[in-house]
Amino acid sequence: MSQSQLLVATLYNPHTQTKQQLIDGFVVRLPLFRKLFADIKTAEMRYPEQHLLIEGQLVGVSTK
Secondary structure (H helix, E strand, O other): OOHHHHHHHHHOOHHHOOHHHHHHHOOOOHHHHHHHHHHHHHOOOOOOOOOOOOOOOOOOOOOO
């Protein structure tokens, strides 16, 4: 396995990162997060609530 293949294979595996590397690589869009969290906190839960699907996005990653 080449060095670049090894890097790609371990890049998004938190187990291979130090705590600081994981923190440095974490990104959250605060306005959207706050809105979603507020919606969850204020839900009355009398009926099943709307499901929320949150997807991650790989930025700056090339598959070439």
